[in-house]
Amino acid sequence: FESFTKRFKNFPITIKKLSRNTSLKVKETLYSNFKEKKIDILIGTHALFNENLSFNNVGLLVVDEEHRFGAKQKNLIKNKQLSTHILYMSATPIPKTMNMAFSGLKDFSFLSTPPPKRLSIKTFLEVSNNTIIKESLTREFNRNGCSFVIENDIQKMDKIKNNLQALVPNQKIDVVHASLNKKLIDKRLNDFRERKINILICTTIVEMGLDIPEANTIIINNAHNFGLSQLHQLRGRIGRSSKQGYCYVLIPSSDINNKSKSRLQSFVNNSHLGAGFNIAHEDLEIRGAGEILGVKQSGHIDTIGMSLYMSMLKTALNNDQIEKSSSCEIKISITSLIPEYYLPSPLERLKIYKKLSDADTETLSEIKVDLLDRCGKHPEELENLFKIAEISIKAKYLEITKIIQSSKHIKFKFSESLKDKTLSKILSITKESPEMYEIKKNGELWINYNDQDVLNLLDNAIKKFT
Template identity: 35%
Template sequence: MRAAFKAVTDSKQVAVLAPTTVLVFQHYETFRRRFAAFPIRVEMLSRFRSAREQKEVLAGLESGQVDVVIGTHRLLSRDVRLRDLGLLVVDEEQRFGVAHKERLKELSKNVDVLTLSATPIPRTLNMSLVGLRDMSVIETPPKDRLAIQTVVAPFQESLIRRAVEEELARQGQVFFVHNRVESIYSLASLVQKLVPKARVVVGHGQMGEKELESVMLKFVRDEADVLVSTTIIENGLDIPRANTIIINRADRFGLSELYQLRGRVGRSNQRAYAYLLVPPEGALTPLARQRLAALKEFSELGAGFRIAALDLELRGAGNLLGRQQHGHINAVGFDLYCQMLERAVASLKGQAGAPELRATLNLGLDIRIPPQYIPSENLRLRTYKRIAEISTEDGREEVRRELADRFGPPPPAVDNLLDYAVLKALCEKLLVASVERHAEQVAIKFHPETPVRPEQVVGVIRAHGGLRLDPSGVLWMNLGRDRPRLTQTVRNVLLQLRTEG
């Protein structure tokens, strides 16, 4: 809202795009209330407006009389023309498809764009992580906000009755999400039968505009206790009295969708509860199990970014230049794809990148993670990847403490692997092509573009015995008594070469 206010005071127009009519209406009411003391005209474009009212708003936008317009996909229609758009705000960005975003690009040439999402879709998150978009993460929750208690359980009438009655007992309201319009009224009847004193209303996207608006206003004004609805309530609704949500057939929803639905409750200082109703354990797919386990695990405040990161891992980053907003890369690995992307972005920004080099280490040490130490193959692979990311001694110690805490004291082979990771990172900084052991000697071969100058190498050779430089530029080390501390000895020599520089 501050960004919108700043744009309007600079004589620019602001467009706020939201995915549902209910959310647009809520934003419209909030903007009008906040800007009431200022000469700012705020209008709404959605199916809650009649054709005549929409025509008046469109004329106001074209003439520049409307300062802030808040709308659904209706804003993306070809007949919408803004005189001088300065700021475009896209709320719940993950709900818009590629076609909508292409239209947004046409709207937003030379315009500031702010996209908001608790759980960005995989491609958007990936674009931020590789530097194509700027990203800000809001990690501080509102004052007195409590984490939502998440329960995964099979569908039971007794559980539904208890959940609704407990919420009503503390003067609260309940969302019941059932994403099948054809059976939503029978479910609402069941809730009414289980809790006769509850005032139950039904809302879904196939209702008429006035009827849906009436239902939502009833719930917002506390004239109803239970709202049985489809996922029309998923985005942005802010009803502090509603602190229990029951989601039927939660296994059919995506990870981000479940997180968004759960976010409809817990918007006050009361403890909120989310009940995810699922079929018996045997009927769940492995992916559904992973999603539900992740939602239970990431139940603390501000976990949306971690949920989105896991969604990126589970579903893939999609196609940067095509229509797919998720999906895995088949031709190359994900890490290689990211590196190629980073190099391309740096090149377009005119940033000269350092030469890409993967140092080869062959010291004849055991660097495998024993299956007896980490039995799960998947966990071992994740641990290899985690260790490969180590670049400093502090990082090594942090990972070692983590391993000791989870699996017990690391065996010698794992310690060797940790030392290898630190040594490899140092080699790549100094552009050392390879470090290879030959019996009682170690050969250090430098890349032609290494920052280490010949005079630095000569200085280190003079200061230490057991080192020599051959005519081809390979530095040889005699091991002698340093065999047990092989990686540390090589690292010390390289550190001295860096210090000399």
């Protein structure tokens, strides 16, 4: 609110704010003024999602820290005013949002350029011990900074405070959690900002909205109990100046389950600036994509994998348009893929696969040139993928719906709208070479490939049908 007020001070724009701490009388005035278009920009918390606020005049809804809102809350305004433009913002988008972006239901862009002079935060995974805690807190104190200690169990906070006072007796330590009075929370946060408090023991209440450049060390206790996105958001509370930030994720022992280990290792590995998108992508793989039409914002897809899931999703989305935009499904026993050593980024490989699934001849040529320019000479597996994509494009125009390889034959299935001209050519070819081509009772065409190169055989067959 303060940033908006400052930036628009020279413009005739009325800006107001609404939160749970706004008095009932002020709220009623805000509702009335917003409905009568006397307020241009209304900034608020979850308090904005209520039945008393009229959304008829809302042209743009910006949802910052989108991962903190439920699907029902986000849909409330959208359902009331379908013409509203919506911009979701998050350092770590939830799986459902990532899924909708990858499937083309939402446009997305990401910022990978950090503010000037920012440094990547050094992240360490350690078994909890007093030596590490003392060294990290002392180092931050000696360079005139302050430190966060995250503990989500309020009952343990006093014990942790006593332990820290024994370790670093020369530092001022205090506690912040949601059960405290709001004024007391604000006072302690301001004291922390002004370095009157050196160490702040807190819950995930500090996960969002805090910008304290003086804080450059964070210790996250029992880190195995946190999700990837939550850890990344907590780490984002430090390193907001030109000083080096240090993040310590502590676990009670090395004997934690493999899923937690994998999650924490991924968090440590993705500590570079702009890593939020990578973390969100891994979160999508771990937790699943959620329901596009439901309210679940995550759900398991690990049994089939992300790529196959996206393919299935695309098929489902286009199911009512099969007649308009048919495609040819090709199943042959040939290795055809984008090798990881050739294009290491999973996200970039996924983008190429998605482009290929929709490609026409011109787009396919562009993809070939682009990859040649970016990654060098195409490996054999990629050349196979391009050949299959090319055959699929040609087959689609011939109304061929499936090409399947069995142990001795290649089977062609045709759509009901097969053109007479194509059918005549197929019948003619079958009569000329009955030992190689055979039409079955179900309308399928079988080709006996006799250990020939399958891709070349397919390409020649398609040319004969054309």
